[in-house]
Amino acid sequence: MTFSELTEGVYRCGSDRVNWYLVEDDDALTVIDTGFPAHWQQFLHRLDELGYDYTDIEACLLTHAHPDHIGFAERLRETCDVSACLHPADIQRAQAGGEPPLGGLVKNLWRPAILRYFIEVIQSDGTSIQPVQTVERIHDGHELDVPGRPAVIHVPGHTEGEVAFYLPDRDVLFCGDALATVDFETWQGHTPQLLPQWLNIDHDQARASLADLESLGNVLLLPGHGDP
Numbered sequence: 638m639t640f641s642e643l644t645e646g647v648y649r650c651g652s653d654r655v656n657w658y659l660v661e662d663d664d665a666l667t668v669i670d671t672g673f674p675a676h677w678q679q680f681l682h683r684l685d686e687l688g689y690d691y692t693d694i695e696a697c698l699l700t701h702a703h704p705d706h707i708g709f710a711e712r713l714r715e716t717c718d719v720s721a722c723l724h725p726a727d728i729q730r731a732q733a734g735g736e737p738p739l740g741g742l743v744k745n746l747w748r749p750a751i752l753r754y755f756i757e758v759i760q761s762d763g764t765s766i767q768p769v770q771t772v773e774r775i776h777d778g779h780e781l782d783v784p785g786r787p788a789v790i791h792v793p794g795h796t797e798g799e800v801a802f803y804l805p806d807r808d809v810l811f812c813g814d815a816l817a818t819v820d821f822e823t824w825q826g827h828t829p830q831l832l833p834q835w836l837n838i839d840h841d842q843a844r845a846s847l848a849d850l851e852s853l854g855n856v857l858l859l860p861g862h863g864d865p
């Protein structure tokens with residue numbers, strides 16, 4: 638378990654392999670990605686630790702609709718009455734419960750790091766995701782009027798609707814799986830990199846999307862997988 642304040646009002650949550658984040662602003666919170674379903678208990682603990690309750694959650698932003706990012710989004714909606722914000726191109730996937738790239742995962746199970754990841758998926762209920770029912774559509778260039786005031790940058794390639802969220806006044810970029818900071822196949826190293834080709838729906842597009850992040854300059858890069 639990892640829970641630390643990375644920079645002013647930005648907290649990392651999740652597991653060693655899967656990150657989601659809380660952003661604090663004016664005594665309210667934005668949840669960025671929702672890990673696996675089993676992370677719900679952790680979410681409740683974090684709220685408690687930070688001195689918040691359900692009514693302080695103002696937004697749930699999803700970088701994309703894979704099972705390790707939408708895990709407790711529906712439960713959050715039911716409990717806190719916040720709809721998940723998602724790019725329209727990933728809505729169908731979210732309503733189908735995530736649609737993981739199972740074929741690629743199975744083919745790569747001989748890799749110890751992928752096997753460990755797969756075991757975590759199963760142990761964390763990542764194979765039984767509650768479909769995300771009500772979704773607020775977000776688009777490239779939107780500045781969202783929620784805690785942290787994130788800007789939406791559409792960076793397709795990992796999935797069709799992959800987005801990054803940029804906090805201009807804190808120079809923080811939540812890049813989802815547009816980039817990881819660890820080699821997903823070996824779980825080694827610490828440099829920004831694309832996910833392996835077999836995990837991206839369109840690897841060339843994922844590479845091309847990076848151009849839209851380049852103009853941001855230096856940021857604290859907070860990925861779905863890997864350390865800041």
Ligand SMILES: [Zn+2]
Nearest residue numbers: 703705814861
């Ligand atoms: Zn992921």
